[in-house]
Amino acid sequence: MDAAFVPLLLLSSVGYASGALAATNVRVVLEDLVIGDETYKRYAMKGDGPQWFEQDGTAGIKVRFGDDSFKVVYHNLLDVPTVIHQHGLTPSHNLDGVPYMSTPPIQPSRSSLVEFPLTYENTGTYFLHSHYGFQHELGVGAPVIVEAPMPLGYPLRSRIRRAKDVVMMLEDFGGYFADNETTNLDGFSPNEVYQELVDAWGDDSGEWDYEECMAPGDGMDVHFRYHLCNSKTLLDPVVVKHRPGDDLRIRVISGTTMSNYKLEFPVNVTLIAVDGQPVKPKRMDTFWIAVAQRADFLMTIPRTKNKKVFPIFARVASDKKQRSGLVITTGSKANVPEYSLTTDDAVGDMGDGVGTKQEMTLEAWKPLSPRRDVHWFHLNITGDNGFNAINRVSYQLPPTVPTYTPNPNPLVVKYGERVCIQLRNFNADAHPFHMHGKSFQVVEIDGQEFNGAMRDVVLTPKGDCKTVSFCFDATNPGVWPLHCHMAYHLYAGMLTTIEYEGVALSS
Ligand SMILES: [Cu+2]
Known part of the structure; x- marks a missing residue:
């Protein structure tokens, strides 16, 4: 990109104001995504500045609570309008990033500053995504981490504070309509998939019985060709190195557009937060995560010489047997095996009772205070x-x-x-x-x-x-x-x- 481009955009930004901290730049761009032998076009977010981080093959915003406000200039380098939502964060209404309802879209070659203070309730794991059309499905998303100690009195508080972050940004890519797999595999046009749904609804809507309690369905109408973790498939997964005995804070972001997952860990982990909000700690080795949810885990790498490879899998909650994942290794001689994109069995659907059963076991660390009215x-x-x-x-x-x-x-x-x-x-x-x-x-x-x-x-x-x-x-x-x-x-x-x-x- 032309280096002179960003200052030009800054001059044209909407509501740009100078402050003590320089703003972080986030550019919405079209890029190549290489999977195996194929190269696809998709949207992405690139950035630079004090709140931009890059690690584990992903990149996004990282802010330390108490030091800084959220302060980002979004630059639209697409040839269509965009608008960015800070998913899970709670700025004032006009900064919410929903087209026209709260925020005017950013036109092509224009920029927009979003700056707001962060409350303690905003700390934890979040993400950015476009709220405009199908741009999120086409790749406009990035992690947001607001770093802060867990609440006073929280078990494991000092260990969690010292733990190293591992970020897993899950995405689904290349959607197609279940009844018509051939039409969209190469086109990847969400509008075509949507049109199939419009047509299906058009056929049914006239005689729809709104009083009927439908029986639970057996699958999704939209499937995806690829499932990504930090923009990689399991054919070429992100591998991160740590040491035996290390405490890791695994931040899982379900930045997907239609897909739920069952997370499978190589050892027992402790769930410490969902959607940025602390929960009473809970030990587990699997966890279901739905579209747009986040979950934070404390994972300690075992002190053993026998095992050096610790994959974390995200198995797709559908009948397609697909998965994505990230691999943690210890030592220089770790041999990462080849992983297949699919498994022998499907994990089943999160909506078939397992998701809600899990939900009922979760407890807020700080629940709402009781109120009668x-x-x-x-x-x-x-x-x-x-x-x-x-x-x-x-x-x-x-x-x-x-x-x-x-x-x-x-x-x-x-x-x-x-x-x-x-x-x-x-x-x-x-x-x-x-x-x-x-x-x-x-x-x-x-x-x-x-x-x-x-x-x-x-x-x-x-x-x-x-x-x-x-x-x-x-x-x-x-x-x-x-x-x-x-x-x-x-x-x-x-x-x-x-x-x-x-x-x-x-x-
Ligand atoms: Cu829905």
């Missing part, structure tokens, strides 16, 4: 593949629709109140629901109440009109999306908003 909303998940999905309606954003229209059916809350939302799933699939602007606590699944994890994405049970409920305190005024994070379902309009009554918003 609660403002409840009850939403039905209806329709199919994201169409007419929330209380029988679709709400779509540009560029799916040509112009932005405010949500005609928002969930209106009052500042300061405790809000709880129950989703009842009439649909056959499990949907990873993401809320912007606040983390929430999961408190109920399928009629069972529990004091669950703080999160920003929760996977609904599959079908049978089963429910999931989550709560938060409404203290961040704005117009905040609540949506299924599967890209095609969001595109189809599986989206609503939480809006604050009587609060004027900055823009």
